[in-house]
Structures are given as structure tokens and as C-alpha cells.
Amino acid sequence: MSDKTALLLLQMGGPDSLDAVHPFLMNLFTDRDIIKIGPAFLQPFIARRIVNKRAPKVEEYYRQIGGKSPIRELTEAQGAGLQALLGERFRSFVAMRYSRPSTIDALAAIKREGIKRVVALSLYPHYSKATTGSSVNELQRVLKESKADFEITYIDRFYNHPLYIKALAGKVIRGLQAFPDRKDVEIVFSAHSLPQSFIDEGDPYLAHIQETVRLVMEQVGEASHLLCFQSKASKVKWLEPSTEATLERLAKEGKENLLMVPLSFVSDHIETLYEIDIQYAEEAKAHGIKRFVRTESLNSDPMFLDCLADLVRTTVKA
Ligand SMILES: C=CC1=C(C)c2cc3[nH]c(cc4nc(cc5[nH]c(cc1n2)c(C)c5CCC(=O)O)C(CCC(=O)O)=C4C)c(C)c3C=C
Numbered sequence: 001m002s003d004k005t006a007l008l009l010l011q012m013g014g015p016d017s018l019d020a021v022h023p024f025l026m027n028l029f030t031d032r033d034i035i036k037i038g039p040a041f042l043q044p045f046i047a048r049r050i051v052n053k054r055a056p057k058v059e060e061y062y063r064q065i066g067g068k069s070p071i072r073e074l075t076e077a078q079g080a081g082l083q084a085l086l087g088e089r090f091r092s093f094v095a096m097r098y099s100r101p102s103t104i105d106a107l108a109a110i111k112r113e114g115i116k117r118v119v120a121l122s123l124y125p126h127y128s129k130a131t132t133g134s135s136v137n138e139l140q141r142v143l144k145e146s147k148a149d150f151e152i153t154y155i156d157r158f159y160n161h162p163l164y165i166k167a168l169a170g171k172v173i174r175g176l177q178a179f180p181d182r183k184d185v186e187i188v189f190s191a192h193s194l195p196q197s198f199i200d201e202g203d204p205y206l207a208h209i210q211e212t213v214r215l216v217m218e219q220v221g222e223a224s225h226l227l228c229f230q231s232k233a234s235k236v237k238w239l240e241p242s243t244e245a246t247l248e249r250l251a252k253e254g255k256e257n258l259l260m261v262p263l264s265f266v267s268d269h270i271e272t273l274y275e276i277d278i279q280y281a282e283e284a285k286a287h288g289i290k291r292f293v294r295t296e297s298l299n300s301d302p303m304f305l306d307c308l309a310d311l312v313r314t315t316v317k318a
Pocket residue numbers: 012013014015025028034035054058069070071124128130131192193194195205233234264265268269270271
């Protein structure tokens with residue numbers, strides 16, 4: 001048995017090739033924690049219909065950002081950075097909810113190394129049943145089926161951690177420097193949207209997002225800003241206003257300089273590299289926005305890695 005502690009990073013995952021888009025979407029649309037479509041026994045059939053229709057469009061988005069999602073490499077780099085900060089007693093592993101390495105892959109690797117103690121660290125800063133909730137449910141299912149006796153502790157949110165806020169505020173302050181005068185800039189916080197029904201049923205996601213924005217702006221100081229929501233993925237009511245409608249409204253109001261701040265993600269992926277950098281940038285330009293800048297994603301930012309290390313140290317000590 002090893003006396004090391006496994007750091008298990010939980011993330012959504014993404015396709016690692018264009019051929020992997022269809023299976024990735026099938027995994028996502030058959031997960032009833034993120035989306036319930038009809039009765040459980042019918043969901044795989046309905047999901048297949050939805051995915052067959054959606055996949056060609058989504059494949060084209062991934063083609064435009066290099067033919068794959070970079071989320072695996074970026075998450076593994078975060079794990080390596082975290083392991084380096086925490087030292088020899090820790091080993092990092094990644095469990096992707098809808099792609100490889102899966103939760104089964106990750107737990108098998110931890111078991112092979114004889115490690116018993118696991119810190120499961122969700123990389124979604126804001127808790128939602130759809131994201132962290134789904135990853136934790138999957139982890140608990142796999143643990144139950146494998147009858148493994150790991151000693152697990154969970155870190156399931158960090159939307160208000162001082163180092164997370166400081167790292168994000170640093171990106172915003174740096175982003176503002178791309179403009180001649182910050183007084184003329186609108187800071188557009190763009191969070192991943194979520195069906196309104198989750199919030200109505202008590203999901204804390206929206207409150208967490210709003211608190212992150214408040215804390216970041218405390219550090220950025222006086223500046224015009226707003227919050228909107230991107231990436232609606234079904235026909236029901238999702239959080240509003242949408243990022244697309246907001247960009248159009250801002251342009252109509254005569255705003256010319258926008259600083260986009262993606263929330264909800266701690267690394268680059270399709271929503272930053274395609275949706276903001278390509279799709280929204282083109283739309284904003286067509287509406288008359290002159291300067292459209294996006295803040296850098298946290299990825300392996302040293303202050304963000306310090307935040308993760310602090311979360312782990314505090315949990316392991318407790
Ligand atoms: C089907 C419903 C979906 C909900 C609810 C949802 C919430 C949600 N998602 C993220 C983070 C990410 N989503 C990503 C991709 C993605 N998400 C959905 C669907 C829902 N998301 C789909 C169908 C897809 C695939 C792309 C597409 O078809 O548009 C990713 C990116 C993965 C990658 O490319 O690397 C992330 C990350 C959050 C934070 C969230 C709600 C809180």
C-alpha cells in the first residue's frame with residue numbers, strides 16, 4: 001500500500017478528435033444529471049436522434065479550433081502543476097465525465113499504484129448538479145460497483161476562494177490594459193448558461209456566479225460591467241440574458257469596446273476558443289463593436305494553481 005494521496009481532478013472532458021465528437025455528445029445527452037429528456041428508458045433513443053442532428057455542426061466548431069478539444073492536455077497540465085506544488089506525497093489523476101480518461105480509468109490507475117487516500121477536486125468553481133453533481137454521482141457509482149475501499153474527500157466549489165478571485169481579477173485588469181481608456185470599456189462576464197429549472201429547484205450555480213462577479217469587481221475597481229449567459233443547448237428556458245443578445249444590445253447602445261470574461265471554466269475549450277473567439281467576435285464586429293478582447297483563461301496560471309493547492313492542503317488537514 002502507498003502512503004501517497006491521489007488528487008483526482010474532475011472535469012467535463014471533450015472530444016480528442018473529430019471522430020470522438022459523436023460519442024462525446026452521446027455520453028453527455030444520455031446523462032440524466034445534466035439533461036433529462038423523456039422517461040429514462042427512452043433517453044438513449046432520443047439522445048441518438050439529437051446527437052445525429054447536432055454532431056455535424058459541433059464537429060465543424062471543433063474543426064475550426066484544431067480538430068479537438070484541448071481540455072485533456074490543459075487539465076493534465078493543471079494536475080502536474082498542482083502535484084509539483086504539493087510535493088512527493090501527492091499524485092495527480094484526471095477523471096473526465098464524458099471522455100477519456102473516464103472515472104473508471106482514473107480509479108483503476110489509482111488502485112494500480114496502491115493508493116488509498118483520494119482528494120476529489122472538481123474543477124468547476126461554481127457548484128451545479130449538472131456539472132460537479134454529475135461527476136460526483138459518477139464517481140460514487142463507480143466506487144460502489146468496484147467495491148473499492150478508498151478514503152475520499154471532496155472539494156466541490158471554490159467560487160469565492162481569495163486566490164481564485166485574485167487570479168481572475170488579475171486577468172480582467174490585464175485585459176483592460178488592451179484598451180486606451182478603461183472608462184470606455186464594458187466588461188462582459190459570460191457564464192455558461194443552465195436551464196432555469198435547475199435554479200428553481202435550488203441549484204446554487206447562479207448565486208455562486210453572481211458572488212464571483214461581485215468579488216472580482218471589488219478588486220478590479222470602478223468599471224462598467226454586466227453578466228450574461230452563453231451556450232444554451234436545448235429548447236427549454238435557460239438563464240438570461242444570453243451573451244448573443246447582450247452583444248447586440250451593447251452595440252445598439254453605442255458601446256465600441258468590450259472585454260469578454262468567460263466564467264464557469266478554468267481552462268480553454270470550445271466555449272472560449274470557438275464560441276467567444278470566433279462566433280461572438282464575428283457577430284460583435286458585424287454589430288459595429290470596434291474592439292473585442294477576451295481575458296486569458298486560467299489554465300496553469302501560478303496563482304490559480306496556488307488556489308488549488310490551498311484547497312487541497314486545507315481539506316487534507318481537516
Ligand atoms: C445539455 C445540457 C447542458 C447543460 C445543462 C450544460 C451545462 C454546463 N456545461 C458546462 C461546461 C462545459 N460544457 C461544454 C460543452 C457542452 N455542453 C453541452 C450541454 C450542456 N451543458 C454540450 C452539448 C456541449 C458540447 C458542445 C456543444 O454541443 O455545444 C464544455 C466543453 C467541452 C470541450 O470542448 O472541451 C464545457 C467545459 C458548464 C460549466 C455548465 C453549467 C453550469
